[in-house]
Amino acid sequence: MTRDCRFRRAPSALARTVGLEVLVATPGDAHIRSLGGTAGVVWELMSEPRSVGELSVLAADIYGMPPATIEEDVRHLLSALEEDGLAERVG
Secondary structure, eight states, rough: OTTOOOEEEEETTEEEEEETOOOOOOTTTTOEEEEHHHHHHHHHTSSSOHHHHHHHHHHHHTTSOOOOHHHHHHHHHHHHHHHHHEEEOOO
């Protein structure tokens, strides 16, 4: 996955914020993923299609850290969300 690869929330994904976590799932799937911390922030930032680089920069800015510090974590999160059918690549 390149830094310019863009992702968005899957149209079928269901999400609800509970406290400091975002719970996400797809219809008919009993597995619910809980996204807290940076993962929850990235999910919120994916309200529109964004690249790995954009997501890393925006999330890092929220936490006051260099984007390179979290970019690998963002990549792993996006891969996991894509695998679970909760996010998809666009463009």
